[in-house]
Amino acid sequence: MNPIRPLDPVLIDQIAAGEVVERPASVVKELVENALDAGAERIEVRLEEGGIRRIEVRDDGCGIPADQLELAVRSHATSKLRTAEDLTQVATLGFRGEALASIAAVSRFEILSRAEGESAAARLEVRFGCPGPVREASGPRGTRVRVEDLFAELPARRKFLRRPATELAHGAAWVERLALVHRGVGFRLEHGDRVLLEVPPDAGREERWARILGRGLAERLVEIRDRRPGLVLEARVGPPESARRNASRVHLFLNGRWVRDPRLLRAVREGVREFVPAGMLPALVLELAVPPERIDVNVHPQKTEVRFRDERLVIGAVITALRRGLSGSEWSARGVGSIGRVEEAAPTATRRPAPATGSAGAPWERPLPAAVGPPAGPTADHPAPSQPELPLPPPAGGPGAFLSVARTFLLREVPGGLEILDQHALHERINLEELRREIRSGAVVAQPLLVPAVVEVDRVELDLLLARAEDFRRLGVELEALGPGSIAVRSVPARLTRLDPEGLVRDLLEIAGEQREAGPEALQEEVLHRMACRGAVMAGDHLDAEALADLLRRGADLPQDRTCAHGRPVRVFLSVADLERAFHRR
Numbered sequence: 001m002n003p004i005r006p007l008d009p010v011l012i013d014q015i016a017a018g019e020v021v022e023r024p025a026s027v028v029k030e031l032v033e034n035a036l037d038a039g040a041e042r043i044e045v046r047l048e049e050g051g052i053r054r055i056e057v058r059d060d061g062c063g064i065p066a067d068q069l070e071l072a073v074r075s076h077a078t079s080k081l082r083t084a085e086d087l088t089q090v091a092t093l094g095f096r097g098e099a100l101a102s103i104a105a106v107s108r109f110e111i112l113s114r115a116e117g118e119s120a121a122a123r124l125e126v127r128f129g130c131p132g133p134v135r136e137a138s139g140p141r142g143t144r145v146r147v148e149d150l151f152a153e154l155p156a157r158r159k160f161l162r163r164p165a166t167e168l169a170h171g172a173a174w175v176e177r178l179a180l181v182h183r184g185v186g187f188r189l190e191h192g193d194r195v196l197l198e199v200p201p202d203a204g205r206e207e208r209w210a211r212i213l214g215r216g217l218a219e220r221l222v223e224i225r226d227r228r229p230g231l232v233l234e235a236r237v238g239p240p241e242s243a244r245r246n247a248s249r250v251h252l253f254l255n256g257r258w259v260r261d262p263r264l265l266r267a268v269r270e271g272v273r274e275f276v277p278a279g280m281l282p283a284l285v286l287e288l289a290v291p292p293e294r295i296d297v298n299v300h301p302q303k304t305e306v307r308f309r310d311e312r313l314v315i316g317a318v319i320t321a322l323r324r325g326l327s328g329s330e331w332s333a334r335g336v337g338s339i340g341r342v343e344e345a346a347p348t349a350t351r352r353p354a355p356a357t358g359s360a361g362a363p364w365e366r367p368l369p370a371a372v373g374p375p376a377g378p379t380a381d382h383p384a385p386s387q388p389e390l391p392l393p394p395p396a397g398g399p400g401a402f403l404s405v406a407r408t409f410l411l412r413e414v415p416g417g418l419e420i421l422d423q424h425a426l427h428e429r430i431n432l433e434e435l436r437r438e439i440r441s442g443a444v445v446a447q448p449l450l451v452p453a454v455v456e457v458d459r460v461e462l463d464l465l466l467a468r469a470e471d472f473r474r475l476g477v478e479l480e481a482l483g484p485g486s487i488a489v490r491s492v493p494a495r496l497t498r499l500d501p502e503g504l505v506r507d508l509l510e511i512a513g514e515q516r517e518a519g520p521e522a523l524q525e526e527v528l529h530r531m532a533c534r535g536a537v538m539a540g541d542h543l544d545a546e547a548l549a550d551l552l553r554r555g556a557d558l559p560q561d562r563t564c565a566h567g568r569p570v571r572v573f574l575s576v577a578d579l580e581r582a583f584h585r586r
Ligand code: ADP
Pocket: 030, 034, 035, 038, 059, 061, 062, 063, 064, 072, 073, 077, 078, 079, 080, 093, 094, 095, 096, 097, 098, 099, 100, 101, 142, 143
């Protein structure tokens, strides 16, 4: 073996550059982000041969003082971050001080900049990591960076470059992404002598998006907004025809930063699932704003991955907002007329119906009649249909008044229309609420198993489960190690008689594995959700009269009975007007 030697600093930068600079598009992204951070009002990007030959980005931002130019291209030098504390409050697109150094390490690089208030510009060239002197130059206020022959001296990297057309597509995508959300900034993208994109700084959102997404699409976007403590959400979703098999038309922004978070994307899939062909994703721009201290963007050098402090809140909000917004959109109607539209509550909704918005309101805006009625027993007065907030009369023949369809949906007449329940969603919601109630008053009531269920696990899994045994015990699940390769389930929550212990252990393992960092409450919440679902009757399960009566009785006093634990509707209400429309009576 050779002796150990420290690496040459240039080689260090070239190696590190691999994490930031993957291809010309990464250079485009970093340079445009720098221009945005510098407060530019106009940004021009010029590419030759898809950026392989040359990338040039000019801006009219604050510029860099001559005496700092050398520092700007040094690794881990930045004007955007000082203390570790700042890292919890990142408000700029850059903060790692790596981009210019990385780019300059793997290209023929030149930066020309004139800072605000300086009489002359300064210029610095770096050839594959070796800087020249800083020279005085002339130029307007702002910065111009030129990057030529990317990876030319690094054959190992160069051979991963694709055809110019492919590299151009990637680079252009970054300009478009950034131009979508940075309103007030003008963008121009040129390839050779062709202008590919031109957005004036004062172009409003409509005009901006029309130029970037295409006018036809930009005019047909459905707008969705949601605002809750710690989160502002705005989404614009294209029609089903805009859907693609991949996420190429999906743009997710977090505090102005384009991100590629797999969990967010999954939430988007979930939120749009009912409105596009299976497995596809529509054109969509989702902008989230959260307080910077609630996210961590320092996950990866390319800064496109993030961690959320309240992931469940964000993910839940995305799913619900998209679903709710789209269910009110013109293309949500499936089947006949408006009949396919789905009534869904805001997550904060209670059983008290929202104030009526006038008779012309869409179905999802109108108040719901009431909760599931008690199953049987004589009651005196039937409330008038005009007072839907009063308790419902019991269905005439007790629970039998429900019509079961496809062993999944329970239909019945309610004042003003037709109510459809999803038996699984209802049971899941009941389970969740009842378990929560038990936790609030101490712990979930456990049911010891006469014969403990033994499940095979490996050493690592065993440790994972035992580390959380106390948290699980509060949920009525008692686990006990039976030697190195198996674990016994001694009790399960008393009300979840359908729970299969083996499946339960698999669920607990999965959750404990995913939520290693989670505190007991977050972990328990996740387990509760899972158990509520697993312990519920499924769509397709036959419910006999007794089981149905039990379900409806327990459903009668839910604090939240409009959506299941996953945010899917428990109940859909079709008004008489909806039915009339479906039959062309209106
Ligand atoms: P970061 O953006 O993470 O700080 P960079 O390597 O991209 O790191 O840039 C280093 C520094 O150079 C920045 O902090 C900024 O002060 C300065 N800089 C880079 N590009 C520009 C620009 N276009 N306009 C003004 N200053 C810039």
